[in-house]
Amino acid sequence: MASPAMRGREGGTIDELRASEWVAERYRRIGLVSMGDDGSYFQWFDITRTRVSVTASRVTIAGQPMMLFSDIIPTAVVPAEASGSVLWIADATDTTADVRGRIVATPMLTPSPASIRANSYTYASRYADGAIVTTLGRFARRGAAAVIMVASASVDTAFAVVASARGRGAYDVDRAIPRAGNGSDRVAPPPALGTGFTPSFVVHSSLRRLLAAGANAEISIRLERFTVPSVNVIGMVRGTDSRLRNEYVLYSSHQDANGVRVTMEGDSVHAGADDNASVTAADLAAARAFVRQPGRRSVLFINHGSEERGLLGSRWHAAHPVVPISQVVAVINGDMIGRNNPDSAALLGSQPPHRNSSDFLAMALRANALTGKFILDTLWDRPSHPEGWYFRSDHLPYARVGVPALMYTTNLHDDYHTPRDTPASIDYPKLLRMAQWLYVTGWLTANAPERPKVDPGFRLER
CATH class of the missing domain: 3.40.630.10 (Zn peptidases)
Incomplete structure (x- = not known):
């Protein structure tokens, strides 16, 4: 077996x-x-x-096509449509910038030890997840059209592991015992455009200079369900x-x-x-x-x-x-x-x-x-x-x-x-x-x- x-x-x-x-x-x-x-x-x-469709979705940065889950990782199963010049935020802890309606790019923050889950997955993947959560927390409910996080050297080492996990998407079964005690026995409909989490992405550290220069980005993320x-x-x-x-x-x-x-x-x-x-x-x-x-x-x-x-x-x-x-x-x-x-x-x-x-x-x-x-x-x-x-x-x-x-x-x-x-x-x-x-x-x-x-x-x- x-x-x-x-x-x-x-x-x-x-x-x-x-x-x-x-x-x-x-x-x-x-x-x-x-x-x-x-x-x-x-x-x-x-x-x-339900997962991000790699055939129906498209992302470009400075006119360069990004290969999903190889060059860029969508961190959640949510649709997205955004385009325009990137707003570079050099320090994600700076919450004074107006990011409403903008595609934001920022270096990933270093997660605090408390934010790195104490579980039995590899440390590199846990560190990456902690860095994603820590960085995105700085942009919660601020109205950004999308957030592009530039991987640190540590997260770059776990890029393939994170991509493999996030690319699988979400799984559920209909008419079953709910996941949680107060949950529904039905599969939820896929998230609609403009609802749910702010679309967010992780890119390799090699893209930092391009994004910091305010490159134009086009993001079209479609979901598929089967x-x-x-x-x-x-x-x-x-x-x-x-x-x-x-x-x-x-x-x-x-x-x-x-x-x-x-x-x-x-x-x-x-x-x-x-x-x-x-x-x-x-x-x-x-x-x-x-x-x-x-x-x-x-x-x-x-x-x-x-x-x-x-x-x-x-x-x-x-x-x-x-x-x-x-x-x-x-x-x-x-x-x-x-x-x-x-x-x-x-x-x-x-x-x-x-x-x-x-x-x-x-x-x-x-x-x-x-x-x-x-x-x-x-x-x-x-x-x-x-x-x-x-x-x-x-x-x-x-x-x-x-x-x-x-x-x-x-x-x-x-x-x-x-x-x-x-x-x-x-x-x-x-x-x-x-x-x-x-x-x-x-x-x-x-x-x-x-x-x-x-x-x-x-x-x-x-």
């Missing part, structure tokens, strides 16, 4: 579909009952993708108890990763071995065990599609479940379970405000005591943690609709979302212990006399 042949399994691409077929074939060999569309293992859904397929892969083991077999324990993973991107250290494939082939391997092991010895309750195994694009597959299935959502008693979701200290792990959803079932948590803690005996890192489950890790995996839509849900993880690392996340980097003895922990949690839940209850008054809002 994490081999180079899978090409990083990017959501909404043929590579993700190839990986999905691979997972379905493993389900078939193991003996899972197919629970997808038309008797298959596949539950299909459409991704709505749908592409993605898929959840779903199998089931029928429970043995005639009273409980219509209740389901749900094992959750995702088969997508981040595709083929900028070359780093000689490799461009984001193999996604830890994220999230490690969990798929653990879930397949659990599936084999349950086929050999079923529990009293039935067990669903779901590889969700396009998790990396915004939890799209889990948001879709939670809204369109293959069994009534009221009959799903618990979700055992894993995300990255094969790295870091061999004796530590994290269980997200184990403390308020994220904990939604003390009953289910007790089963998970008992399973840990019986298997991996991991020391649990509680920092990652706190709402104050800068990663917001609880809100970034496939248990979240189920928790939003009131299903007891936990996320098992060994946390982020420096190889996260890079080509370095390969099978050779996995700690396989640790992965085995994590797989045993996930399995035993499911076994205890599938055979408990009563289903785990949702804690009274639980309300998940961020």
